[in-house]
Amino acid sequence: MKKSILLKGISLVLVVVMALNVVIPANPVEAASSNIKICDFIKLLVTAMEVEVDTAQTDAYLKAAMAAGIVKDEDFEDYNEYTSRTDAAVLLNRADEYLHGDTVDAKLLQTVLEKRISDINKIPKEKREAVAKTYAKGFIVGKSNGMYIQSRSFKGNDYLAAADAKKIVALLKNTKGRAKMSPDGQLIRTTNLPKNAKDYPYILEAFPNSFYEMKFMYQRATYSYKPVEGEDYARPTKVNETMSVLETDKKGRCVYIDDWMKKVEDNLKYRLNVNYCTIDNTWLNNLRSTYFIYKTEGSNKKTTDDIKEYMSYAKKNQVVIKCPIISVEPSTLYFDDAYRVRVYVKFKISFSGERKPLDKLFFVRQFVSLKEITKDKWFEGVYDIELATANGNSNGSDYAVFDDSLNDYFYKGK
Incomplete structure (x- = not known):
């Protein structure tokens, strides 16, 4: 009888342990469902751009994006990975230039690269210009570094949330909805203005x-x-x-x-x-x-x-x-x-x-x-x-x- 009770106790412990192993993911960040995958972000872009898609093909949206120059062969190894903010900026900038051309002034671009993105050095060199252009055009303006600070942190290694992805892709056509930026690449405030706001250009x-x-x-x-x-x-x-x-x-x-x-x-x-x-x-x-x-x-x-x-x-x-x-x-x-x-x-x-x-x-x-x-x-x-x-x-x-x-x-x- 004692041996039977002991075996039942051991079995109960094993069941509990197995249950815990199932409930707790190995990497909670990767388990989050709020982030958007690269393939899904590409689909959003292609749809917003209204480029021709042959849906009879396999990976139809990816092929359409490649044909339009939005995605290049060397960009990604796995399209099921989550999209980083940096990669989103690269793809978004290509899509915007496909639709509207290169609209960022060279002097403004240089100012943004040198002064406005505090963590620009954490972004791969070959992607910095696209990130700066996306910032200057008011698509992704990063996070505040505090009051009186004239730069913002882009946090390019963070994943892009699906909800945010839909918002910024909508700005491809809705240019008036983009964040307002000053001529030297700083975020403009349009609410709760000072009493003498009319004395300043912005x-x-x-x-x-x-x-x-x-x-x-x-x-x-x-x-x-x-x-x-x-x-x-x-x-x-x-x-x-x-x-x-x-x-x-x-x-x-x-x-x-x-x-x-x-x-x-x-x-x-x-x-x-x-x-x-x-x-x-x-x-x-x-x-x-x-x-x-x-x-x-x-x-x-x-x-x-x-x-x-x-x-x-x-x-x-x-x-x-x-x-x-x-x-x-x-x-x-x-x-x-x-x-x-x-x-x-x-x-x-x-x-x-x-x-x-x-x-x-x-x-x-x-x-x-x-x-x-x-x-x-x-x-x-x-x-x-x-x-x-x-x-x-x-x-x-x-x-x-x-x-x-x-x-x-x-x-x-x-």
Whole structure:
């Protein structure tokens, strides 16, 4: 009797174990049914493209896709695998170019490849251009990297969900339904807009309303006369109207604006990334190049000497400044006797000893006014940096940083 009971117990255990082995899949990810297979994605594309399909053939949709150049022989080994976001982008871009041609501007494509997709290096080189084009056209715009971040993560190795596949394939014909992208490849926001949205050419998804609603410099001034837009000041939407004396493109926008933005970004990169152990002549020269270069050696020497004086102070007081985020947003460029562009920065500072004067801890040619800044604590700021020239005959090529003030008095936060 005892032996019989024991055998029954062992049999029950075996049944339970076998049941558990059946219920729990070896790889839960692969067991998910929400992802779309490559063959099914190809069928969606071919159907949406309305290309001719001979349904009497085996693998009719695959053959139709190959005939149209949407799929190539070397693309896949197994069409029953799930579709990655990268492979979906490649196929989708070919389908879109089949229908509409290559519509992505070369400059925009380069900007997206260099600045807008943070994980582009994780995508195979031969597929990056297709991914960037799909991104630029508003098909697949990836995931946010956080507020004020001007790039997004594509996550190309993730599988594409079937529901998402149907949505993006529908955009082949429904071009108005695609995500709105800025001329430099950033996602545009169309809802919950700032109060003064009309002052800007567009509002970006990655920037909060407070970034836009901070007053322009000309709004802070007191005039003895009524200022005229286009002459005394200009909002970002009207700033091109002030550039007629500069070298401009067909839209009336100065062709050197990208260079201006680079100077502002570099200026902040060097001023807000300081290590007393490593700052040297290279750091000095790089920072100096962001400020205006005068024709007279005396004027140039003053700026250089000021930087050298700051370097000595930083070394003596063991100043370390770290700034992982610098976002210079060209769509905020406005005019107020000079040109100003709005920037966001996040930084923290450390130094030896007790609290010290801010205008000593930071290199600044104008002034610095930071509220509640604490040693070794992260600090966020939004500033309007001025670009100007001392050359009355400038075509815009020599514009550089003039007013480099770090003044957070006007920024109200998120």
